[in-house]
Amino acid sequence: MRVVLIDDEPLARSVVNEYLRSWTDFEIVKECNDGFEGVKAIAQHEPDLIFLDIQMPKINGFEMLELIEQPPSVIFTTAFDEYAIKAFEEHAVDYLLKPFTKERFDKAVQKWMDQRVVTLPKQNTKQLLDHIQNSSLRNERVVVKTGTKIKIIPVNDILFLAADDDYVKIHTSEGSFLKNKTMAYFEKLLGEDDFVRVHRSYIVRINEITRIDPYEKESHLAILKSGEKIPVSKTGYPKLRQVLGL
Amino acid sequence: MSQRQSNNTDLNNGVLSRNKILLVIVQCIVASILSQAAILLWFGFTFQISLLDGAVSNLLLTIACYLIGNNLKYYRPEKNRYLLMLMYCSILAILWLLINNWVLDSIILNDPLYAEFLYNSLPIRFFIGLLIIGLMAMISVVWYTQEDQKETEKRKIEAESLARDAELYNLRQQLQPHFLFNSLNSITALIGSRPEEARKMIHQLSDFLRGTIKKEDQQPVSFIDELEHLQLYLEIEKVRFGHRLSAEISYNDACKIKLLPPMLLQPIVENAIKFGLYDTTGIVTISIFAECHENELQITVQNPYDPDTNRPKHGTGFGLSGVKRRLHLLFGRTDLLETTAYSHIFTTLVKIPQT
Numbered sequence: 001m002r003v004v005l006i007d008d009e010p011l012a013r014s015v016v017n018e019y020l021r022s023w024t025d026f027e028i029v030k031e032c033n034d035g036f037e038g039v040k041a042i043a044q045h046e047p048d049l050i051f052l053d054i055q056m057p058k059i060n061g062f063e064m065l066e067l068i069e070q071p072p073s074v075i076f077t078t079a080f081d082e083y084a085i086k087a088f089e090e091h092a093v094d095y096l097l098k099p100f101t102k103e104r105f106d107k108a109v110q111k112w113m114d115q116r117v118v119t120l121p122k123q124n125t126k127q128l129l130d131h132i133q134n135s136s137l138r139n140e141r142v143v144v145k146t147g148t149k150i151k152i153i154p155v156n157d158i159l160f161l162a163a164d165d166d167y168v169k170i171h172t173s174e175g176s177f178l179k180n181k182t183m184a185y186f187e188k189l190l191g192e193d194d195f196v197r198v199h200r201s202y203i204v205r206i207n208e209i210t211r212i213d214p215y216e217k218e219s220h221l222a223i224l225k226s227g228e229k230i231p232v233s234k235t236g237y238p239k240l241r242q243v244l245g246l
Numbered sequence: 247m248s249q250r251q252s253n254n255t256d257l258n259n260g261v262l263s264r265n266k267i268l269l270v271i272v273q274c275i276v277a278s279i280l281s282q283a284a285i286l287l288w289f290g291f292t293f294q295i296s297l298l299d300g301a302v303s304n305l306l307l308t309i310a311c312y313l314i315g316n317n318l319k320y321y322r323p324e325k326n327r328y329l330l331m332l333m334y335c336s337i338l339a340i341l342w343l344l345i346n347n348w349v350l351d352s353i354i355l356n357d358p359l360y361a362e363f364l365y366n367s368l369p370i371r372f373f374i375g376l377l378i379i380g381l382m383a384m385i386s387v388v389w390y391t392q393e394d395q396k397e398t399e400k401r402k403i404e405a406e407s408l409a410r411d412a413e414l415y416n417l418r419q420q421l422q423p424h425f426l427f428n429s430l431n432s433i434t435a436l437i438g439s440r441p442e443e444a445r446k447m448i449h450q451l452s453d454f455l456r457g458t459i460k461k462e463d464q465q466p467v468s469f470i471d472e473l474e475h476l477q478l479y480l481e482i483e484k485v486r487f488g489h490r491l492s493a494e495i496s497y498n499d500a501c502k503i504k505l506l507p508p509m510l511l512q513p514i515v516e517n518a519i520k521f522g523l524y525d526t527t528g529i530v531t532i533s534i535f536a537e538c539h540e541n542e543l544q545i546t547v548q549n550p551y552d553p554d555t556n557r558p559k560h561g562t563g564f565g566l567s568g569v570k571r572r573l574h575l576l577f578g579r580t581d582l583l584e585t586t587a588y589s590h591i592f593t594t595l596v597k598i599p600q601t
Contacts, residue, residue, distance in 0.1 A: 008523070009428065010488045011435035018438055034527050055424070057524045058552070079427035098431035 001026045002045055006038040006064070007053040007077065012098065016051050016077065019105045026109075033057075035064035036150055047072050049112060051096075054078045059152065063143040065129055067150060069180075073116070074125050075108050088128065142170060142189075144177040151177055159208050160230060161186055163201035171228075196243045198222055198236035206243055278304045295360055302349050307375060310342045311382040318386040335383055339376040343368065425482075425516070432486050447485050454478040458509065466505035469497070469536060469543060476511055480532070483519055490529055491519065497536035504536075504543040506598045507576055513569055514547050514594050521592060522549035543598040551592040566594065 003026050005013045013031050020026050026049075030041040034057045042050065052074050054061040061078075065071045076095040078084060088095040094108045142153045157172045167178045168186055187197050197203045204222060211223040212232065220232040222240065232240055279300040286296035314335070323330050347364065354360055429451055436444035457475045473495070480493045515532065522530035533548040566585065573582040577599055584595045 008490075009432065009486050011432040011486065012428070014439065015431065015435040018435070036527065055524070057527050079431060080424040098427050099434040 001049060002029045002047040003027065004030045004032065004038070004041050004045060004047040004050045004072075006032040006035070006041075006050060006056070006061070008033055008056045009053075012053065012077065015099070016105075019102050020109075022106075023109060035059040035061065035067075038064050039067050039145070039150065040148075042068055042072060049073045049075065051075050051077050054081055054084055059143050059150065062129060065125065066143060067145045071125050071129075073112060075112065142179065144170065144179045146177055153177065155190065158190070158195075159205055159224065159226060160228070161203040173226075192243075196236075196240055198230060198232040198240050200233060202230050202232075202236075204230055209240075209244070212240065212244075275304055275308055289363065291357075291360060291363070295354055295357065298354060299350060299364075302353075303346055303371070306342055306346050306349070307378060310338050310375070310379055314338060314379055314383050315386045318383060319390055322387055322390065331383055332380070335376060335380045338379050339372055342375050342379070343372050346371070428486055429482055436485075443485070447482065450478050450481050450485075454482060465508070467508045468502065469504045469506060469545075470502040472506055472508065472511055473497075473534075475509075476515055476534070479512060479515065487523060487530075490523065492529065492531045494531060494533045495535070496533075498538065501536040501538045501543060504538055504598070504600055506543060506545075507572065510569060510572065510596070510598075511545060511547075514545075514566065514596060517566055518547050518549035518592070518594065521551055525552045526550055541600050543600060545596050545598070547594045547596075549592050550590055551587065553587070553590065569596070 001023075003020065005016050005028060007013045007016075010033075017028060017031070020028065029045045029047060030037075032038045032041050036058060038050070038052070041047075050072050052061045052064070054076060055078070056064075059067075061076065065074065076084070076088060077098060077100075078095065079098040085095065085097075094111055096105060096108055140155055142155065142158070144151050144153060153170060153172055157174070159171045159173065161171065161183070162169045163183050164178065166180060168181055168183060170177045170179060183197070183201065183203065186203055187195075190203065194205055194207070195203050196206055204224070208224045208226070209222050210225050213221045213223060215221040215231070218234050220237055220240075222230040222232050224230065279297070282300035282303060283293075283296040286299055287293065291299075347368070350364055351361070429447070433444050433447050433451070436447060454475065457478065477495070480491075484491050484493075511534075515534065518532050519530070522532060528550075530550055533546075535546050537544045537546075566583065570580070570583045573596070574580050579599075582597045582599075586593045586595075
C-alpha cells in the first residue's frame with residue numbers, strides 16, 4: 001500500500017510515520033507540508049491511502065481534495081474542528097483526533113483495509129466534499145487548478161460566471177479560470193446578496209452591471225463595467241429587476 | 247402659607263436626607279401656621295382664633311399635600327395630561343376647603359365676625375389651597391420621575407458592568423483548543439524519539455497554561471511579564487512548526503515596567519502566527535517590538551502574509567476583533583488597535599495608555 005502524509009506539522013507526521021511502521025504492507029511514499037505539495041504528490045505517486053490534516057497553509061485539506069479529480073481514500077487527522085467532525089461522522093469517512101493512540105490508529109487503518117474489499121471509501125470522500133461545499137462554510141474563496149498551478153480566487157474578485165460544458169468558467173479581472181462544478185453549486189456558494197443568476201448559464205455580480213439593454217424579443221443583455229455583454233433570460237429578467245430595485 | 251413654597255423647593259434638591267427633609271417640612275408648616283395667624287391678628291381677631299385658624303387650615307392642607315404626593319408616588323398620569331392633574335388638584339382643594347370650613351365653623355362658635363370673615367375668605371383660601379396642592383403635585387411628579395430614572399440608571403449600570411465582566415472573561419478565553427490538542431500531539435511524537443524535548447515541552451505547556459489561569463483577574467501586568475508568557479507560547483509553536491517559525495523580539499528597557507491588560511498580546515501573536523503560517527508556505531518570522539511614548543506603550547507585531555490568498559480587507563483576522571473590543575471596554579477608545587498590510591507584511595499596532 002502506498003501512503004502519502006499531508007500535514008504542516010513535522011511532528012504530527014512523525015507520529016503517523018511511527019505508528020505505520022508496524023503495518024508492514026504500507027509504505028510512505030511522500031510526506032507533504034501543505035496542500036500544494038499534496039496535490040503534486042498524489043498526481044505523481046497515486047497513493048492508495050492518504051492521511052490528511054485539515055488546517056494547513058494556503059489551502060486546507062478539503063480544498064486540496066477538491067483539486068484532485070480522483071481523490072484517493074482519506075483518513076483525516078485533525079486536532080479540533082467540530083464542524084468537520086460532524087461531517088466525517090455523517091459520511092462514514094474515518095478521522096483521527098490528535099493526539100490519537102496507536103490502538104485508535106490501527107483501528108482506522110484496519111477499517112480501511114476491510115472496507116476496501118466491500119465498497120470504495122473514495123465514494124464517501126466524494127460525498128463528504130459535496131456536503132462540505134454545499135454547506136458553504138468556506139465560501140470566502142474558490143480554489144482552482146490552472147495547468148500545474150493552483151490559483152486561489154477570493155470570492156470578491158469574481159465578476160461573473162459562465163457555464164461551459166461540465167465546467168464553470170470563473171471570470172475575474174485577472175482572467176478566467178475553469179472549475180469542474182455546476183452552476184447550481186456556485187449559485188448556492190455565492191449567495192444572493194452580491195450575485196444574481198440571470199440566465200441558465202450565467203451568474204453575475206450585481207455591482208458589475210452598468211446597463212440593461214433589450215435584445216431580440218423578450219430577452220435582454222446586461223452590460224458589465226468591463227464591457228462584457230451577458231444574456232439575460234426571460235426568467236432571469238424579473239429576478240434582475242428585483243435585485244436592482246427596478 | 248406662602249412660606250411653604252420654600253419647603254417645596256428644598257424637596258426637589260434631592261441631596262437632603264429623609265430626616266432633614268422632614269425637619270424642613272415641619273418648620274415650614276409651623277412658619278405657615280404662624281404667618282396665617284399673624285394675618286388674622288392683623289384683621290383684628292383674637293390671638294386664640296388666629297392661631298386656631300392657621301393651625302387647622304395648614305394641618306389639613308398638609309394632609310391634602312401628603313395625599314396627592316403619596317398618590318403620585320404610585321400612579322403618575324401620562325405625559326401632557328395636565329388637565330386631568332388640574333381637575334384632580336381642584337377636587338382636592340375643594341374637599342380641603344369644605345372640611346376646613348366645617349371644622350373651623352364647628353370649633354369657633356361664638357364669633358359672628360369670624361364666621362363672616364371665614365365665608366368671605368373662601369375664594370382666596372381656595373386659590374391658595376389649589377396653588378399649593380398644584381405645586382406639591384408638580385414637585386412630586388418631578389421628584390418621583392427623577393427617582394425612577396435614577397433607579398433605571400443604576401440597574402443599567404449594574405447590567406452593563408455584569409455584561410462587561412462576562413465579556414472580558416470570554417474575550418480572554420482566547421486559548422484555542424486547537425493549539426492545546428496540537429501541542430499534545432507534538433508531545434506524543436517527541437516522547438518516542440526525543441523524550442528530553444518532550445519533557446521540556448510539557449513544562450513549557452504547563453507554565454503557559456498556569457500563566458493563563460493565573461491571570462484570571464483584570465489586574466494589569468508589566469510588559470516584561472506578559473512578554474515572558476508570550477515567549478512560552480512562541481516556544482511551543484516553534485516546536486510544532488519546526489524550522490518554519492522564528493521570532494524577533496526587541497524593546498527598550500524603559501518599556502519593561504509599563505503596564506498592559508493581561509493576555510492582550512497573546513491573541514495578536516496567535517493571529518500573526520496563524521496568518522503567517524497558513525497564508526504562506528515558506529519560513530515565517532514574527533517580529534514583536536515595543537516602544538514607550540509619553541503616556542503610551544506601543545507594541546507592534548508583524549508577520550508575512552500573502553496578498554493573493556488573503557486580501558487585507560479580510561485580514562483583520564480571527565482574534566483581533568476581540569482585542570479591539572476588549573481595549574474599547576477597558577479604555578473607552580476605539581483607536582488603540584491598528585492593522586496595516588503592506589508589501590507582504592501585515593502589521594498590528596496596539597497602543598496601551600499608561601495612567
